[in-house]
Amino acid sequence: MPKIIDHHKRKIRIAEATWKVIVDEGIEKASVRKIAQTAGLSVGSLRHYFSSQSELLRFSMELVSDRVIQRLKSREFSEDRDPLEFVTEGVFEVLPIDEERKIEMEVWLAFSAKVLVDSTLSELSNKVYDNMHQGLKNVIHVLQLLQYAKDGLCLELEVNRLHAIVDGMAMHHLLNPEHFTEDEMKQTLIYHLQSLCK
Amino acid sequence: MPKIIDHHKRKIRIAEATWKVIVDEGIEKASVRKIAQTAGLSVGSLRHYFSSQSELLRFSMELVSDRVIQRLKSREFSEDRDPLEFVTEGVFEVLPIDEERKIEMEVWLAFSAKVLVDSTLSELSNKVYDNMHQGLKNVIHVLQLLQYAKDGLCLELEVNRLHAIVDGMAMHHLLNPEHFTEDEMKQTLIYHLQSLCK
DNA sequence: CCTTATTTAATACATTTGTATTAAATAATA
DNA sequence: TATTATTTAATACAAATGTATTAAATAAGG
Structure with a gap:
């Protein structure tokens, strides 16, 4: 079995990273790559929690x-x-x-x-x-x-x-x-x- | 001598096209190409009036x-x-x-x-x-x-x-x-x- | 220790973007 | 009409972006 991760908490952490990018650089700079970097994740990893950018923005x-x-x-x-x-x-x-x-x-x-x-x-x-x-x-x-x-x-x-x-x-x-x-x-x-x- | 064009009026027309794009599709979609198209100009033409995108947005x-x-x-x-x-x-x-x-x-x-x-x-x-x-x-x-x-x-x-x-x-x-x-x-x-x- | 479901990382690809360059078209003046 | 300053159009290019794919790493259960 894999590493146990609280999905919901992780999603919240990613959403808060999204907030940070938006506050620091504006929503148009809130790319998947930059949000992943801010959250300390890889892009592929982030995509396991949000399968698209718009889904991520909506959740945030x-x-x-x-x-x-x-x-x-x-x-x-x-x-x-x-x-x-x-x-x-x-x-x-x-x-x-x-x-x-x-x-x-x-x-x-x-x-x-x-x-x-x-x-x-x-x-x-x-x-x-x-x-x-x-x-x-x-x-x-x-x-x-x-x-x-x-x-x-x-x-x-x-x-x-x-x-x-x-x-x-x-x-x-x-x-x-x-x-x-x-x-x-x-x-x-x-x-x-x-x-x-x- | 070239075609006489009222620079200021033309800039205003471009700015109003910028407004239209922003209202219709959002500011993040307000690319130089799309604004030029909306204004009925080529990109090169638009750049004679605004040498950068940020200059154009500021003017708008x-x-x-x-x-x-x-x-x-x-x-x-x-x-x-x-x-x-x-x-x-x-x-x-x-x-x-x-x-x-x-x-x-x-x-x-x-x-x-x-x-x-x-x-x-x-x-x-x-x-x-x-x-x-x-x-x-x-x-x-x-x-x-x-x-x-x-x-x-x-x-x-x-x-x-x-x-x-x-x-x-x-x-x-x-x-x-x-x-x-x-x-x-x-x-x-x-x-x-x-x-x-x- | 070994298996395996899950997560992570790396890379690839097509699209869009801002900007630059260069040749063609335009129209007022001489 | 010929000239020429200015405008327009077309193309190019590097960078950034969303998304997809695939192999590696991880850790809980047998």
Whole structure:
């Protein structure tokens, strides 16, 4: 019998190498050879886990999606916290506030550009969009249930607005970290969430 | 003497062909050959206008920048309009509300992904960011001067917020036109701007 | 120790790419 | 019309790429 290798873990390692190449040199440089080299594998070896480049890229994109969605769902409400503080912290989770999140967001941005020209990726893109949307809807809804939110807010439009703010700021900070700093990003989010409350 | 050709116009035609290839097939497929074919030129001919691919891509990106900035600046204030309506219409100008604007925005998104890995493009990216930021600052400022805006708004944070909303919604609509429709995008913007006013 | 299913490594090949070169075509001026 | 600066077209070439093939290496079970 052959060497026992955890296939799934190995695939994840390769996907993370793919991320690294994309972040360092851009998605158009993410060739099979370069990814294999970055992962410390031969091309032939890599092809035992991914039989084509597009399969590899798709898996790498799905891994970002999984991580983001996992992060969104892992937060559970604790009763004894200030709700506004709690939800603010929750939204911070999906902003590029540390290296790990910045990498994921950069990779996601690179993939998003691909979604525009590869409709087979739309489903995945929409899945993340819908999850994020639902997560942010909960944020607004919690504030409303607890009577923290101002009266007369339109839930649906508020969710659209918050979602756009989150992704827009994330993009601005990645593209422009010195003009739009991490701190400005955080302050702007706090400002916005406060503006929704009484 | 040779055929007289307006160099600048020809370069713009080539850049627009570049946009078309990027929108149709993605920036990684924007090879010199394909762009030349799309523009109805030979490769050698194209190279008389752009001596390298990166020069061509840069010019194409600058053309997007020029068009957007021109659009931002071409609006002049007219006294006899409802100010809120006027500024709302102004912000619509930078949303992907028609085919021309969608193309520009898609191309810009593709280039933005490149900015992350090519620091020589940052300057141009920042220029557009700064222009947009200034334009949106004027929007908020006008509302404040005319006493339409609520009291106690923080100008700087409001600009960050509006800017993020604009770019975030634009991205959401491009990636997800059926889930986040053009109409939702417009309604959300109107809702936001109204929320800033008394 | 030997067998064997599995993994790895090396190499090959056709295609696409950016760029360069060179000859032909073009059209305004003398 | 003849000249000539400029543009266009065609071809070439090295490098990189996705994919396929085949032999070697590996390690668990008999």
